[in-house]
Amino acid sequence: xxxxxxxxxxxxxxxxxxxxxxxxxxxxxxxxxxxxxxxxxxxxxxxxxxxxxxxxxxxxxxxxxxxxxxxxxxxxxxxxxxxxxxxxxxxxxxxxxxxxxxxxxxxxxxxxxxxxxxxxxxxxxxxxxxxxxxxxxxxxxxxxxxxxxxxxxxxxxxxxxxxxxxxxxxxxxxxxxxxxxxxxxxxxxxxxxxxxxxxxxxxxxxxxxxxxxxxxxxxxxxxxxxxxxxxxxxxxxxxxxxxxxxxxxxxxxxxxxxxxxxxxxxxxxxxxxxxxxxxxxxxxxxxxxxxxxxxxxxxxxxxxxxxxxxxxxxxxxxxxxxxxxxxxxxxxxxxxxxxxxxxxxxxxxxxxxxxxxxxxxxxxxxxxxxxxxxxx
Ligand SMILES: NC(=O)c1ccc[n+]([C@@H]2O[C@H](COP(=O)([O-])OP(=O)(O)OC[C@H]3O[C@@H](n4cnc5c(N)ncnc54)[C@H](O)[C@@H]3O)[C@@H](O)[C@H]2O)c1
Ligand SMILES: [Zn+2]
Ligand SMILES: [Zn+2]
Numbered sequence: 001x002x003x004x005x006x007x008x009x010x011x012x013x014x015x016x017x018x019x020x021x022x023x024x025x026x027x028x029x030x031x032x033x034x035x036x037x038x039x040x041x042x043x044x045x046x047x048x049x050x051x052x053x054x055x056x057x058x059x060x061x062x063x064x065x066x067x068x069x070x071x072x073x074x075x076x077x078x079x080x081x082x083x084x085x086x087x088x089x090x091x092x093x094x095x096x097x098x099x100x101x102x103x104x105x106x107x108x109x110x111x112x113x114x115x116x117x118x119x120x121x122x123x124x125x126x127x128x129x130x131x132x133x134x135x136x137x138x139x140x141x142x143x144x145x146x147x148x149x150x151x152x153x154x155x156x157x158x159x160x161x162x163x164x165x166x167x168x169x170x171x172x173x174x175x176x177x178x179x180x181x182x183x184x185x186x187x188x189x190x191x192x193x194x195x196x197x198x199x200x201x202x203x204x205x206x207x208x209x210x211x212x213x214x215x216x217x218x219x220x221x222x223x224x225x226x227x228x229x230x231x232x233x234x235x236x237x238x239x240x241x242x243x244x245x246x247x248x249x250x251x252x253x254x255x256x257x258x259x260x261x262x263x264x265x266x267x268x269x270x271x272x273x274x275x276x277x278x279x280x281x282x283x284x285x286x287x288x289x290x291x292x293x294x295x296x297x298x299x300x301x302x303x304x305x306x307x308x309x310x311x312x313x314x315x316x317x318x319x320x321x322x323x324x325x326x327x328x329x330x331x332x333x334x335x336x337x338x339x340x341x342x343x344x345x346x347x348x349x350x351x352x353x354x355x356x357x358x359x360x361x362x363x364x365x366x367x368x369x370x371x372x373x374x375x376x
Contacts, residue, residue, distance in 0.1 A: 004031045006067045006141075006158030007357045008148055013058040016365065018358040023056055024068065026355050029148055032140040034080035034162045039094055041102065041163060044177035046072035046156040048352075048360045048372040049185050050212060050272060051104075051295060055151065056361055059272075059297040063132040066149040067141055068357075069374075070104035072156025073180030076168065098170045099177065101184045101330055104152035105321040106135050106166035118196060118325040125166075129153060135164040154184075157357060159376055169330045178351075178373055179337060179344045182213070185321075186347055186371060187333050190217030190270055192322015193291045195332065198266030200228045207231040207264035209254070209280045211239040212364075213347055213371035214293060215270030219248050221333075222266075224341045231264055233257050233279065236367050246346055254279045269294050274302045286312035293319050347371045 007026050014023035034040045046069045054060040055068060076098050094100060106125045113120040128135045132149025140162040141148040141155065153167045171180050190213070200206050206222035208215045211234040222230045223246075232243035232251040240251035252262060258279065265288040269280035272294030281304060284290045308314065322329070336342035349370040352360055363369045 001030050001032050003028050004158050004160045005354065006155065007069065007354055008065045008067050008143070009056060010065055012056070012061065012064060014056070016362065018056070018361045022358050024357050024361070026357060029067070029141060029143045031160055031162055034078055035138055035140070036080050036083040037136060037165050038080040038134065038138070038140070038162050039076050039165050039168050040078035041074040041100060041161050041168060042077050043072050043074040043156055043158060043161055043376055045181040045376070046374045047181050047186060047213065048357075048364055048369070048374065049214070050364060051185070052151070053361050053364050054272070054295060057365070060295060062130070062151070063149045065143070066132055066151050067155035067158055068151045069157030070152035070154040071181055071185035072102045072154060072161070073099060073177050073184065074102070074161070075099055077160070079165070094165055094168050094170050099173065099175065099180055100168040100170050101180045102154045102156055102161065102163055103167055103169060103184050103188065103321070103326045104154050105129070106153060106164055107325060108135060108166060118323045118329070121320045125153065134162070135166055157354060157374060169326050171330065171334055175334055175337070178348060178375070181373065182217070182344050182347055182371060183330055183333055186213035186217040187344055188324045188326065188329060189293055189322045190214040190268065191221035191333055192324040192329055193268050193293050193319045194218050194221040194266070195329070196323040197291045197317060197319050198268060198289060200225055200266050202227040204265040205229040205231060206266045206268065207233060207262065207283050208268045208270060209233045209276050209283070210269065210271035210294065211243050212270065212367070212369070215268065216243065216246065216347055216370055218268045218270055219243060220246060220342055220347070223247050224336055231262060233283070238368065242370060246343070258282055264288065266291065272296045274300045277302050281316065284314050286314065288314055290314070290316045291319050292316065293322070348373045351375055
């Protein structure tokens with residue numbers, strides 16, 4: 001057991017601004033040594049994602065107190081003994097001293113969902129995430145003897161994390177920590193939605209609705225395809241100019257895109273609000289596919305015309321963690337980054353301190369940030 005410093009969400013649904021209501025406290029807590037099939041990681045960088053905010057505001061109800069943060073990277077400091085044989089052949093990739101990307105939806109490699117090449121989220125991992133434990137059921141965090149829940153098996157807003165080894169993917173040394181952190185959620189989710197689900201052909205177009213970290217990563221990934229036109233849609237003008245700077249070919253507000261009759265073959269919705277999904281469906285061309293990655297509250301509903309899907313041969317599909325197999329896909333994104341075609345660093349809109357986490361949640365809720373990165 002040793003002392004770490006981390007950002008703990010104390011209560012759900014606090015009023016804004018969070019800099020005043022302070023739902024998250026940054027304080028010392030206790031972390032147990034890694035158990036079987038777990039690793040201890042010294043966190044170097046962690047990105048602030050809307051899915052963290054969704055726990056703070058209650059859109060995604062999770063147990064509290066919870067140490068937040070699910071997009072992070074760091075250096076392995078200790079490796080627990082191996083018990084699970086099925087992932088044994090790959091655990092050698094994770095050794096002391098290596099940099100790892102932490103992923104928020106590990107794959108146990110045992111359940112039927114894990115045989116779907118990433119298309120279906122791992123069942124035990126989903127259950128562990130909902131319960132606030134690591135894959136395998138452990139809780140390694142506590143404060144004055146009381147348990148503190150893990151966020152999506154990562155809890156990366158802390159100086160150290162213990163995670164299941166299936167949640168830690170090794171990356172080569174030349175991948176800097178700030179890039180590695182963003183690979184874990186924004187890039188794997190937004191990029192994976194393009195690579196694994198939308199997969200545009202030459203001559204096609206990709207539209208992205210919602211240009212935060214996830215949507216901008218989707219747009220950057222779409223720009224790596226030859227002869228694919230990329231369209232960015234957001235309601236905040238600064239997001240549209242940021243997208244233009246990154247090379248996105250056309251940008252629109254949702255209203256202007258609908259008025260102009262914009263249509264794209266692949267449309268990625270990366271907002272988490274039903275209005276945005278309606279926009280995304282309206283922008284999908286005949287024969288095209290709407291890929292939804294946003295996470296609205298469970299009771300959110302949309303209204304659609306079934307006829308449009310039939311008569312125009314369109315489809316609508318959800319994608320969790322970019323329908324990725326992290327061990328397969330993180331190396332694909334590393335190669336794209338290394339070739340200079342995927343400038344992951346450009347997703348970082350500011351670098352902040354762990355103590356500024358409540359203000360960071362306000363900035364995110366205002367929609368002004370792309371990715372705020374906490375460095376340790
Ligand atoms: N499926 C997954 O595995 C997964 C993983 C990570 C995040 N998410 C979800 O993806 C969503 C995006 O995450 P993020 O961190 O990029 O969020 P973000 O808050 O950084 O970005 C959201 C963007 O959407 C824009 N927006 C808001 N309403 C809009 C509307 N009606 N039309 C167009 N644009 C609108 C905002 O201006 C903002 O730029 C969230 O719902 C998040 O929870 C899903
Ligand atoms: Zn995320
Ligand atoms: Zn599984």
